[in-house]
Amino acid sequence: MLNFDYSIPTQIFFGKDQIQKLPEQISLYGSRVLLVYGGGSIKKIGLYDKAIALLNEKQLSFWELSGVDPNPRIENVRSGIDLCRNHQIDIILAIGGGSTIDCAKLIAAGFFYKGDPWDLMIGKAQIEKALPLCTILTLAATGSEMDPIAVISNLKTNQKIGMGHPAMVPKFSILDPTYTYSVPRNQTAAGTADIMSHAFEAYFSGIRGAYLQSRLAEAILKTCIQYGPIALEEPENYEARANLMWASSLAINGLLSYGKQRKWSCHPIEHELSAYYDITHGVGLAIITPHWMEYILEDSTVDVFKDYGINVWGLDPMQDAYTIARTAISKTKAFFSSLDLPSTLCSVNIDEEKLELMANAATKHGPLGEFRPINAEDVLQILKSAL
Template identity: 45%
Template structure:
């Protein structure tokens, strides 16, 4: 096990009828005027927006709004948000949405105090040191952004989808009401599940040895996501399945699984980010395509771990570690197909002709991979395997 620091100050308020508490939480944190940040307006259809507004008014909290955040959230929207927040002198941000909205809100919260050009917080080591207090009402479980300090933003001018992180970006309070996700399109539940499983796998397959407790925790999270996703495809309003999925997704990227590891491999995420940046693919679909290709390409780098994955997740045990490792990957792909995910680039219209562009985008990163540091040739091979 490696040395680590774990610190996660976010307060989670979880369960039924919890959205109503948002005004009180803002008040306790001395927020007088808040910027509400959200996406395309589904929160106005499902009643979340109204509940928030009532709670804010009851607690005499002023609010202004910036909406229209899109999946793969854009830098231009972040800049719009920062300018509006400054002009209106808000003292807090309230994100109502999934990972895209939360990440966009984090960039606004950090950008509010940032003197440098905003993209430098993503591109360089000049990360956000200070941020407006951030509050979250989660409406889609996937990225874990409700309980971590990470934000992924797409610079649409340069086609870069890059990540920043820092202690200042952890939400003060995140409210997670699983019932809000009853009305999600199935596709979004599935994308979220694949994203959360992928987070757990990034830590699981980063080459760390002798981290038994973290492996068992990761396996617990992956197994629970698989079983609860299957239940929800039959009945999206099964509360307990939804609650278990939602909390598992949060735990998959709140720092717990990272403890004692090398920090995660993250190759699959980086290669997927290039896919999303260039072709606006949804992250969950991109991961269902890229991660299996990465697994196939790298299983020989840590065969015992891949063997263990097959056993602990899918009960595969032929006695031959190499066969088990491959069967484990194949079974994961079959499961992705079963829940309706694409598992090849071709299915989403990307062909061999696009690979040069993907590789060019991906190789801008300082480095990719901890289990194996990927060379340009490795990156080409993995994208080709994903075709």
């Protein structure tokens, strides 16, 4: 187990009607609020009206940035920063899924930076501080509600970059599973794949001796396997939505990766798919993950796959390690298919044309992962196998 510095300061108000705590909590940090949200879904489910009523009740002033895109764009961030500066905003409230929250994070940090906020994403400038941020989550997927990371796209440069800073961690997040009842079937499935991928990135690690963390990751994976299908079939099943929502936060807030290295494999590959083809993040992950697993299965990795098969899929521990590993990978693939997630790149209209470009882009800072590091050629092979 590696040394680690643990800090997960976000407060969570979890459960039905926890939004009632919004005015009191928000007042701890500010009184001039920038409301950040995406399309009209939060209006359809009545969440927008409820939040506004609560802000008004406490006589909090607010301004709005709406229309934040999925795979949020740097343009959204720039608009938000302008609003904050023009209206002396002192706290940001993001209502939505990971895209909205990520956008709000970079607005919060970019507010204090005089140059263009994209500089902060590409490392041209460093974050020093950020406006306080709070969130109301409407999609169980990215875990952005409890982590310091923002993923922002720049379609002009075909870049989708993830970047984290402690100042961007939300002060508090309201997680009411009923807000995810209306999440469409395909988004619920993609969100489940995203949560699982976060667990996989931490789980499949070459760092020895972080036994506890691996068992915690298995808990997240089992939860997704248990409740993903139920949420698809019964969108208003509270138990399923609650377990998926809490799993989304715990999968990436650090709990699974403290003590291991955080060198990810599938996420950087998927970011290139999204950057070049603007596909849904979780869909890209569901396509790539089983192919990545097949590609990296070898003597040095088989034991972790064996654990995965036994502890997550309940496979017979007496079988041969490779048999268990291959069965577990098949089951992973079949599980994603059972959620009606696409299983090939072709099915999301990605052909061979840009595979090499994307493989190079994904590895431009060096090999991916530390469990079985993969370089551009490896990534290309994985992408080809996923065609």
